[in-house]
Amino acid sequence: MSRELSFVSLFCGCGGMDIGFEQAGFRGLFAGDIDEQAISVYGRNLKTPGHVIDLSTKNASSWCGLKPDVVVAGPPCQGFSTLGKRRIDDPRNSLIVAAAYHAVSLKSKVVILENVSGAMSGKHGGYWETATNFLVASGYLTDSRTVVCSEFGVPQIRRRVLLVAWRGKQKSFPAFQQGNHADLKTALTQLDGKANHEPAELRRQTPDYKIAQRIAPYQKLCNVRAGDRAVPTWEIPEVFGSTSTEERQVLCAIRRLRRQLRLRASGDADPLMLRDISQHCGGDVSKPVERLLRQGYLRKIGKRVDLSHTFNGKYRRLSWDHPAPAVDTRFGDPRYYLHPEEHRGLSVREAARIQGFPDEFEFSGTRAAQFTMVGNAVPPPLAKQLAESVREFLR
Ligand SMILES: C[S@@+](CC[C@H](N)C(=O)[O-])C[C@H]1O[C@@H](n2cnc3c(N)ncnc32)[C@H](O)[C@@H]1O
Known part of the structure; x- marks a missing residue:
């Protein structure tokens, strides 16, 4: 019988990445995040023990003695994302380097760091490079990859970059197996009675409702295009x-x-x-x-x-015929995203479905906090494919 493989998850959020690893049969030894609410949701839904921890410090005493096969880390992307101000001196940017440092101190065989494409581009790429160099200097081989989530069974246009690092004799890390095609309509059906599904129609005669009435699927309000x-x-x-x-x-x-x-x-x-x-x-x-x-x-x-107003990217209506845009923390706000047919934003459950969370996964906290958790997460179907590739590699 093959030995059970294990993982540690850093910057775990509510556990999008970790669901995939658990589903692929990995045993979680430790998961950590600074956000208490995320850890509370994590604790309710995953088997891995979740801890509230500030990972910006070098103190790794919480995991003394742990010997995971894999470390996965999803440090914050806000300082790199084109949706934000992309401040080069955003203190969160250096958490990519902290993640590499922690992974090395855990001596894992494989490390997977995940972030948005902006983390590798321009001056911002310096953090990614420092993390890569540190892993290489610590005896790892590395490979940076871009993944397109729609190729991994998620009805969503979402690109992510992965820094994969491994120790051992193998010169390359195998390509990740892609998943089945998923379409938006299937993802957004049979939602009645599901947890975290409280669709709120816009009130008739409000300006938002009147705007929504004029936006067809795949259109958006926009004065500059x-x-x-x-x-x-x-x-x-x-x-x-x-x-x-x-x-x-x-x-x-x-x-x-x-x-x-x-x-x-x-x-x-x-x-x-x-x-x-x-x-x-x-x-x-x-x-x-x-x-x-x-x-x-x-x-x-x-x-x-x-x-006077550009309105670019506001009131985007999703379409059954296209993958959704990347689920982000504004997905519940109809002024940013509209349901394909109804005059409303999306519910937390709908956003979670687009991300590929199982329906049994329950979110709690304020609505804004729930959307933040969903939007921050690695889509679980992508995470599962990554985990399966890692398992094959380690065998
Ligand atoms: C992109 S999210 C991670 C999402 C996660 N990988 C998933 O799949 O659900 C980044 C996480 O970093 C956490 N974080 C930010 N600063 C931190 C710190 N100093 N120490 C620990 N966690 C931190 C945030 O609370 C957030 O949950």
Whole structure:
């Protein structure tokens, strides 16, 4: 009979990664995270003993004597994520290096560090490199990989980077086995009565409801992109105020020119001079621009004008025909994500289903905390495939 393999999980959150390892037959020796609520949820749902611990310090006394085969670690990604400010000096960034340090002190045979793609790019990649160098200097071979979660049985566009490190004679680590295709519709059916499923329809006649009514599947509210997928505010007059054909032409011209005539002074677009808009529209636009300023569609920036609101990426409606965007901590907020058919955000259970959590897994804490846990997690089906590859490798 083969020996039972074991793992230690650092920055375990509520245990997305760990579910996969337990499902693949690994025995968890220790799991740690600084967040008490996450550890409370972890304790209720996993067999591995979970501990509240600050892993930023080098004190590893909590796991003295443990000899895991594998260490998995999911240090925070907020400082690397393009959704955030990507501050190079975010103190959480160095936790990638702390994770490598702890893994080496545990002398495990395999280490898997997981994070967002931004952790490997540009200046931010320095932390990843330091962690890699430390593992190599400690006798490990390493390989950095990108995984696309939709290839691992999760109906979601989510990319993650993995730093895989191993000791031993093998020169390479095998490719991870991909999972079955999963579609969003299957993931979001038969939810009635499930724990953490409390869908809250938007209240009729509220601005949010009226906006939601105008956004079809696979569309989003967006003033700064043309094309079928973007619905600009001027096409929702019942919320944002009516405009004339001439005014809408001006708005569309501004949408196009603000990215074309770049000053490279602000973001990915710049405010415009009136004469450039007039030239593009083939006549003086000062009157419609004046009215649009009064209505709030446009704003003045010095002598220039720009759209008042970009709304890029707001009120995205999911579609049955496409994988969902990466589940993040805003998934329950309809101002960011809308259910494919109903005028509401998603429930915690729906977000958990898209991540591949089993229905028996119960979340607790505030709604915001529950969405944070789900959004932070490694999709369990991906984790299970990783665990199975590690098991094959160790055999
Ligand atoms: C991306 S999440 C990990 C998700 C986890 N891998 C999963 O699959 O569910 C990052 C975790 O790091 C934890 N964390 C942040 N700072 C920490 C610290 N100093 N010590 C321990 N955990 C910390 C957060 O509470 C959060 O749960």
